[in-house]
Amino acid sequence: MKTVVKSKISALLDEIAKEFNLLVPTAGDGASKFAPYTSGGQVSLDGRTLLPPKDVFFPQTEKMYKFSTDGMAGSLETLLEAPKHQMLFGVRPCDVKSIHELDHVFLTKGFVDEFYQSKRDRTFLVSIGCNGPAEPTCFCQSMGVNPQESDAVDVHLFDLGSEYGAVAKSENGEAFLQKYASFFNEAEVQLPAISEFALKPDVEGITEKLQQMFDHPLWEEVSRKCLGCGACTYLCPTCHCFDISGRVAGNQGFKFRCWDSCMFSEYTRMAGGHNPRPSKKERVRNRFLHKLQYFPERYGDLLCTGCGRCLSKCPVNMDITNIIKQIREVELA
Amino acid sequence: MITEKIRAAAKELLEKGEVETVIGWERGTFWYNSTPVFISKPEQADRLVFDDFCANNLAKYLLDYRNADGKIAVFVKGCDARAITRLIQDNQVKREKVYLIGIPCTGMKEAPKTVSSQDVAGLPLLAKCQSCATPNPVIYDILLGDPVPQKEVGNRFAGVEALEAKGADEKYEHWGKLFSECIRCYACRNVCPACNCRECAFDANGLNWLGKQNNLQENQMFNMTRAMHVAGRCIECGECERVCPMGLPLMDINRKIIKDLNELFGSYDAGLNLEDRPPLGQYKLDDPEKFM
Known part of the structure; x- marks a missing residue:
């Protein structure tokens, strides 16, 4: 396997930044997130970022179209950014999985979202594996993610302690490793053992079980402490609901989309005022059914990658692993 | 032990039918996560805890019980009690519809960096508790434990x-x-x-x-x-x-x-x-x- 010592990474990133618009995990004075690389700046390759990388492809606010009128004439323009070659460096396997789920939503089933696609297509992915839980709240292994290795990327880096072991996962990845070959050595490597995760929710058969639990009293019980904020959904790497809105001033305006959250009371409110999800019971139920039943039914994957962000930041410790456990303990008549 | 006292108090209120629900805290995901819980049966009272991580202000949940038939019991620290006083002043909560179980509080702790270390004494107080001016509940029906001394907090401005x-x-x-x-x-x-x-x-x-x-x-x-x-x-x-x-x-x-x-x-x-x-x-x- 090709290996690169960790002390050479900043020199490698300096070189990459000459070719790519490079995004790296940073831990500055605010929350840790993926941000443009600056030489000598804060790069944090240990652990996962607080903010997931989803906004790289699906920004929290994104202008889509602008329009104007001139008498009876009008014009409409799609605001697609010119493709720039960018690299997302240091994505953890849980977040790689989340990008795979977002691809399902935005690129399959007969509709391609051009705003998502234009950013997704131009992004070169480099993942870094974990040799165990990065945070106590991690549970990716139970959600079908291999914490040590990602395949749906261009290059994967194994964490070997003082060095990374690099494997190309695509043709672009092969070319990349050749181009930067001077940074790498060839060595026999032994992958470290994966340390034990504290949280191990068992999701075997959960979708089938939930298909019979829409009206179960469990939802009333587990939703009581929920405050109805959107911290879980906005920190979630897979949550992807959005709302389209617009601004008009004079004879011109624009349409934009922005993240929305199924936990918000007005999320399902219809014109006329009716709300089919009037209380937190229905909202919490929808969030978990979407993750564990509806999404698997449509795409064959759970809409949770076990990154643990919702659990670590929820003001009231709403714990998806505990809810999964409670669902399993329910005895259906 | 304060946890035993709160369990006994909740159990008694529910057994006598004086309240329909008790709002308190229970153990969450890890030993340093205590999380709001809603108890309506005496046998559930053993879920309740009071420890160094009961940071959540429970007063907010009373808004969910504005139309409840019976009384709601709530465990209140100093800050929770002040919040409830405000809700009563705003006519959001009726005093006679809540049963307040006061708990003097010496401050809640930050979560540790790892699950394995169980050194509670070494953990710093939450920022919000460092400048607390009311460690003792200002309003309650019963008080569990002795009032704690007000510590010197300096100029909070x-x-x-x-x-x-x-x-x-x-x-x-x-x-x-x-x-x-x-x-x-x-x-x-x-x-x-x-x-x-x-x-x-x-x-x-x-x-x-x-x-x-x-x-x-x-x-x-x-x-x-x-x-x-x-x-x-x-x-x-x-x-x-x-x-x-x-x-x-x-x-x-x-x-x-x-x-x-x-x-x-x-x-x-x-x-x-x-x-x-x-x-x-x-x-x-x-x-x-x-x-x-």
């Missing part, structure tokens, strides 16, 4: 004074940088016991007081309006700042407003008793007119 000393551009840069980080999850609003509008202006479609775009302009509008709207009603429980996933120093804004109110209307601490009304919730002939 020191941070505000440091910000006031900055120039206008410097202030704008300071807050602009922070508000740019806001993800508008509204955790600060939703956890706040002073935020008790039936429908928040920010949730009301069609009013368009706040746009949905996440940008500095809208984020400022949200954050400043939230703070201004709890002016005179903030009981300084610090929950907004504790729950902010982005770690924004929201108590700096709340304290700035409290300081201004004190200077305009005389010293006032919200929720200390049922008699003193908030300065903006009453009218006096000699109210200052500086802003007119």
Whole structure:
């Protein structure tokens, strides 16, 4: 396997930044997130970022179209950014999985979202594996993610302690490793053992079980402490609901989309005022059914990658692993 | 042990049928997560705990029980009790419909870095508890445990004074940088016991007081309006700042407003008793007119 010592990474990133618009995990004075690389700046390759990388492809606010009128004439323009070659460096396997789920939503089933696609297509992915839980709240292994290795990327880096072991996962990845070959050595490597995760929710058969639990009293019980904020959904790497809105001033305006959250009371409110999800019971139920039943039914994957962000930041410790456990303990008549 | 006392108190209230629900805390995911719990059967009382991690202010949940038939029992620390006093003053909660079980509190702790270390004594107090002026409940039906001494907290406006000393551009840069980080999850609003509008202006479609775009302009509008709207009603429980996933120093804004109110209307601490009304919730002939 090709290996690169960790002390050479900043020199490698300096070189990459000459070719790519490079995004790296940073831990500055605010929350840790993926941000443009600056030489000598804060790069944090240990652990996962607080903010997931989803906004790289699906920004929290994104202008889509602008329009104007001139008498009876009008014009409409799609605001697609010119493709720039960018690299997302240091994505953890849980977040790689989340990008795979977002691809399902935005690129399959007969509709391609051009705003998502234009950013997704131009992004070169480099993942870094974990040799165990990065945070106590991690549970990716139970959600079908291999914490040590990602395949749906261009290059994967194994964490070997003082060095990374690099494997190309695509043709672009092969070319990349050749181009930067001077940074790498060839060595026999032994992958470290994966340390034990504290949280191990068992999701075997959960979708089938939930298909019979829409009206179960469990939802009333587990939703009581929920405050109805959107911290879980906005920190979630897979949550992807959005709302389209617009601004008009004079004879011109624009349409934009922005993240929305199924936990918000007005999320399902219809014109006329009716709300089919009037209380937190229905909202919490929808969030978990979407993750564990509806999404698997449509795409064959759970809409949770076990990154643990919702659990670590929820003001009231709403714990998806505990809810999964409670669902399993329910005895259906 | 305080946990045994709270379990016994909850059990007795439920067995005698004096209350229909008890709101307290139970063990959450890890040993350092204590989380709100709602108990309605005596045999569930053993789920209750009181430890160094019961940071959640439970007063907010009383809004979910506004139309309950029976009484609701709530465990209250000093801050929780002040929040409930405010809710009673705002006619959101009827005093006779709640049974308050007071617990003197020496402050809650930060979560540790790892699950394995169980050194509770070595953990720092939460920021919100370091400046606590009311460790003992100000209103209760029964008090479990002995009142704890009030510790010296120093000048709680020191941070505000440091910000006031900055120039206008410097202030704008300071807050602009922070508000740019806001993800508008509204955790600060939703956890706040002073935020008790039936429908928040920010949730009301069609009013368009706040746009949905996440940008500095809208984020400022949200954050400043939230703070201004709890002016005179903030009981300084610090929950907004504790729950902010982005770690924004929201108590700096709340304290700035409290300081201004004190200077305009005389010293006032919200929720200390049922008699003193908030300065903006009453009218006096000699109210200052500086802003007119």
